[in-house]
Amino acid sequence: MDSAAGAAPVFPDPPARAVEPGVRADDWATDWAVPWSDLMMTMFVLFAALFAAGLTRGEGPRSPGAVEQVAQPRPTPSLEPLTRIDVLERSREAVREARMEEVDVVLTRDNAVRVSVRGPLFFDLGSDALRPEAQAFLRRLAEIIRATPYRVQVIGHTDDYPTRGGRFPTNWELSVLRATRVARFLIEEGGVEPARFTVMGRASYDPVVPNLSDRHRALNRRVDILITRERFVPEAGT
Template structure:
């Protein structure tokens, strides 16, 4: 019997027919979706672009209403203008004020160092912890003692009002060189370094009434040198008090 010339020949891979039908259905679906949503898609695109440019939607007419029920910006506000909440404005003002006071402290320390030829010994360094001010023993204490010199008292008296203007936590570190000390008052370098840190804090809190809760006293003795202990110059650098204006503020 002869095969009809219009009969579709059988394929050896019947899944191809189903796959072709599926592709056709998907193609038709996309065509329908595009035809129904073309206008809305363009409108949404234009609206998104206008929003990114900070412009208001087109007005639909009078009455002060823009778009679909959206309020028209008032005359006192420019389009796209953002209002900063008052609490954030206050925080920003306090931050600027605090930074200004810290800068005043740094300027005073630098001026003092220049005036008293201490530029190589009295240094100011920003660190991750805060602002670190190194005060050499020579400007604060007699060797082996924890009694403030007259010039140290004048320096701290000038610093106190500046420190009172900020609420940052302040750490006072005492450091010595590695030469042993053994006196009735200071049996070790631990005791000497801690006593020096304490006397600085006591002067600021007792005489100038700064909040004691802001201060921390730490004595490191000889165990955190910044120079060699094999020379007089190196030992002189190691004998120091470090005032750290911490980034941390006292909780209110």
């Protein structure tokens, strides 16, 4: 008994596991793989079915962490084109009502409405006195201008004949004074704000056709009234 003192304790071996006939003992270490693979296959089939259903609804796959887009409110449609068309058509209507044949109303490239009055309709040859028959048309045009928020340009033009002294040393003075007469009538008789106007003269340097005949020169003697797309903002205190 004393010789056995200090020896390491000896434990009995665990009971042997029963092994089915034809099955090796080490197969028990991997017998979990079969049900696990069946479970993975089932999950794969389920995922594939959900993926196909999403494509059918047009949703498509979503990447992890993707943020769903929030519908933005639609912008309010601009009424600017409607205003422009109204000014253009109303100006043409004013021409028809006045039965004025020597007037063109067009839309320029920068979306201004240009009313071009040609020939002796506004003025006699070499004169800056506004003819009476033009006044009814200008009053009607002033109503249209007052209904808009835009600035107005009045531009006078002449032909290439030189002036013969008197009040107009050159065609520059004549073209500017004709534009001034039209602007003053629109202001004083038509009630349009003076600050909305820009008045200028181009003399004979902006012809619509070459000055090769009396007929062409009559076309070049004109006054252009442009209702621009620049909004007029009154200054404080005006």
